[in-house]
Amino acid sequence: MSDEKDEREIILPGEAVDEDMKPGRGTFKRDGQVYASKLGVKTFRSGYVNIAAQSGRYDPSEGDKVIGTITDLNPSVWMVDLNAPFPAVLHVNDVPWRVEYGDTRSYIDLGDAVLIKISNVDEQKKIQVKMDEEGLRKLNSGQIIEIPPSQVPRVIGRNGSMISMLKKYTGCRIFVGQNGRIWIDGNLEGQYLAVKAIQMIEKKAQVMGLTDIIESFLKEETGKEFDDEEKDEDTPPEEDE
């Protein structure tokens, strides 16, 4: 992570970003001045000033692991909905099986959920995804819930603290897709609890020390104790790392 600090003030579209830096994501330049093009917060990365969007649909970027549902198929490709502006293409060459031409349906059918990775987004915004990597697969059981993509980092928590805590207490298998879809699998009680906790995170995203609040909620609900382990403290962002 870069040592340049990030600011937390909300920037609105059309507002000047007065830093003397190159315009990055979510910004544009007019007459030598950099402006924000999206509602978000400033972040600085290697000489570029970016606006990290705080709302809106999922903006696909290469390498993201996401959860999609199949909306259409033809003899050699599946079309996958990612909650992005465009459907993604999953080609038969990019799945872990050898699929005969025209046999797509017997592997993944309409409405199936898949855990995939974005392999390419071109200038035309055409999205290509793949499933032939470790950990990527069709999701056969469990349930999927949706949260705003901007809140994904909250559910994961600092260094994955929140998500590992959720798994620990609920005993569920959980995967958070970068597009805001969360897959939860496990016994029903655990699933119910995980959903409730994630809804709490969504609602209380702004509260200080969220990890602790969720932990005490989970403790109360499950009666489990994991106090002996070192806890991942929710450190205030002022202390940079």
Place this chain on the structure above:
Amino acid sequence: MGSKDMDLIDEDGKRLDGREYDELRPISIEAGVLKRADGSAFINWGKNKIMAAVYGPREMHPRHAQDPSKAVVQARYNMAAFSVPDRKRPGPDRRSVEIGKILSEALDEIIFVEQYPRSTIDVFIEVLEASAGTRCAGLTVASVALSDAGIPMSDMIASCAAGKIDGQVVLDLGKNEDNYGQADVPIGLVPRTDELTLLQMDGDLTEEEYEQAMELAMDACHDIYKKQKDALRERYSTDLEEQEFEEIPQEGIEEG
């Protein structure tokens, strides 16, 4: 237009609702009022109540209407049947189709449509209660809803009308002033550059009066712009307390 048996301005220079010539009706805006929409906002402007919802960018249907080089902005202006004292016959009519068209064109100017080829951005402007100036209020909330939806834009649009009643140029006409006044000029302003994306005129103004009206309306648009920003700040600033802005860890989110 213009009947002489009604005084729209009294001896003190006050208008029917007690406003000065350069005074706006009270405006309040709230952002993010709908959960299902990608972005939404609600505005209370005088006696106008208008809701705006934004969906998209999303794949456009029918496919032949797609533009391979940019997104198509489709604003739909609709008045609820109960929005006016006489029942408004539901469904699109000449007036609402026209307003939808001009608002689409106004919004198209500020949105970076070229970033989303083949897609559409749907903006729904639902007038729940109408009392003059709904297109301006509609354009104003639509901009807030678009920001709320995270759509990339070069700025927001603030919109407001000026007009002439009893021979005097005034700001933001109310219902009676609109009906019995002599002119109404709604404008949509891009405050950052002072460019216009909407300009219409109903009635007649001299060149001088037009200049005055523009000055009034443009000043007011800058005030409205502040309210739009405040609404968005209020919606989002609380979300920011103690949020983490690290690079999202890709590892460690795999199930254990």
